[in-house]
Amino acid sequence: MIHTGGRGTQAIEIDMLPKTQVELVIKNDDTDSICNIIMEAAQTGSIGDGKMFVSPISAVYIVRAPASPTRRPSKLHNSLLE
Helix, strand or coil, X not given: CEEECCCCCCCEEECCCXXXXXXXXXXXXXXXXXXXXXXXXXXXXXXXXXXXXXXXXCCCEECCCCCCCCCCCEECCHHHHC
């Protein structure tokens, strides 16, 4: 809930819906079936059921801490992206 107002203005109250963000990296062949499973499980029929965005992943890097200027991130094998 957001309350706003000030000198010479009328107070406004806005109800905000709670939000959840889920990020997955999956194989291309599994995209449609996984999206369908998520939609079936998450759909309530109410405003705010959400959206799903599908984007390609061209590379995956592992960044280990603590990082040093002489060490570069290691790239995962491409088989993880196929």
